[in-house]
Amino acid sequence: MDNTLHRIGVVGCGLMGAGIAEVCARAGSDVVVVESSRERADAGRGRIEKSLRRAQERGRLDNADAVLERVRVVTELGELADRDMVIEAIIEDEGAKVDLFKQLDEIVESPDAILASNTSSIPIMKLATVTKRPEQVLGVHFFNPVPVLKLVELVPSLMTADETLERARTYVDGELGKRAITCQDRAGFVVNSLLIPFILSAIRMYESGFATAEDIDQGFVLGAAHPQGPLALADLIGLDTTMAVAESLYHEFKEPLYAPPPLLQRMVDANLLGRKVGRGFYTYET
Numbered sequence: 001m002d003n004t005l006h007r008i009g010v011v012g013c014g015l016m017g018a019g020i021a022e023v024c025a026r027a028g029s030d031v032v033v034v035e036s037s038r039e040r041a042d043a044g045r046g047r048i049e050k051s052l053r054r055a056q057e058r059g060r061l062d063n064a065d066a067v068l069e070r071v072r073v074v075t076e077l078g079e080l081a082d083r084d085m086v087i088e089a090i091i092e093d094e095g096a097k098v099d100l101f102k103q104l105d106e107i108v109e110s111p112d113a114i115l116a117s118n119t120s121s122i123p124i125m126k127l128a129t130v131t132k133r134p135e136q137v138l139g140v141h142f143f144n145p146v147p148v149l150k151l152v153e154l155v156p157s158l159m160t161a162d163e164t165l166e167r168a169r170t171y172v173d174g175e176l177g178k179r180a181i182t183c184q185d186r187a188g189f190v191v192n193s194l195l196i197p198f199i200l201s202a203i204r205m206y207e208s209g210f211a212t213a214e215d216i217d218q219g220f221v222l223g224a225a226h227p228q229g230p231l232a233l234a235d236l237i238g239l240d241t242t243m244a245v246a247e248s249l250y251h252e253f254k255e256p257l258y259a260p261p262p263l264l265q266r267m268v269d270a271n272l273l274g275r276k277v278g279r280g281f282y283t284y285e286t
């Protein structure tokens with residue numbers, strides 16, 4: 001068996017999917033990205049192109065066009081049939097991901113192909129058990145902005161084969177030039193288990209009127225050398241995603257520190273989702 005992963009599929013071309021497709025193509029892989037409609041596919045391709053052009057302008061990339069040629073954004077899942085690995089990066093919703101994994105298992109032809117999820121918090125086992133290849137299913141969790149942040153969490157379930165984990169590690173560390181860490185299959189993995197309670201505490205602090213958003217964030221930027229404060233970071237992640245990850249953590253551990261505060265829920269209800277819509281704790285030009 002050729003263990004190398006050449007042909008990569010990505011499902012979802014939002015914030016994370018576009019970033020994942022970009023870094024895979026920059027590493028030389030042939031990438032097919034699937035979106036649910038032509039409009040979304042066009043928007044996703046635009047996102048990838050904008051990021052590549054920016055990288056070229058800043059001198060971090062020689063030829064954006066050459067990279068773009070390695071990415072096809074399509075609307076049919078069937079186009080993933082010949083992939084060596086498919087990375088799912090759709091909405092953080094267990095039902096939607098389970099449905100997708102059932103379909104991918106039918107579509108992806110190679111018996112050796114890996115089915116990976118970029119989930120932040122949904123148990124990998126729930127996705128593995130709906131396929132006929134649970135030993136080739138694992139979590140491959142990237143961080144936003146994907147082209148900038150070096151970390152990838154690799155999450156084997158109890159059924160993932162050692163070989164699958166090693167093939168994914170070789171791709172992430174070797175081809176993508178990122179740094180993989182490994183952790184067990186429980187909600188939040190390493191980073192979100194620590195980061196989400198921190199962000200929720202900042203939202204509770206702001207909600208109580210204890211300090212302004214600017215002062216809370218400045219406190220962390222200037223007092224703890226974080227690149228941005230917790231509320232600005234929530235805006236970057238997206239308040240809907242922050243909420244979904246908090247709910248998964250709360251569901252798994254029943255710890256009050258993971259319970260989403262009412263203000264977060266209200267902001268999600270109001271579609272104040274952060275950077276991607278132009279307004280969250282701060283306002284942004286879209």
Ligand SMILES: C[C@H](O)CC(=O)SCCNC(=O)CCNC(=O)[C@H](O)C(C)(C)COP(=O)(O)OP(=O)(O)OC[C@H]1O[C@@H](n2cnc3c(N)ncnc32)[C@H](O)[C@@H]1OP(=O)(O)O
Nearest residue numbers: 051058120142143144145147148149192227228233237241
């Ligand atoms: C919830 C999920 O499951 C898990 C997660 O994703 S948790 C979230 C993890 N993310 C973080 O913690 C992000 C923390 N913040 C940061 O690292 C930084 O604030 C930031 C990179 C977002 C912005 O950095 P900042 O210095 O303020 O802005 P800026 O000067 O525009 O960017 C710094 C560099 O990153 C690049 N960059 C910023 N955003 C980018 C993007 N979306 N795509 C590509 N490159 C980007 C810029 O081009 C710049 O590179 P250069 O110096 O070579 O020109």
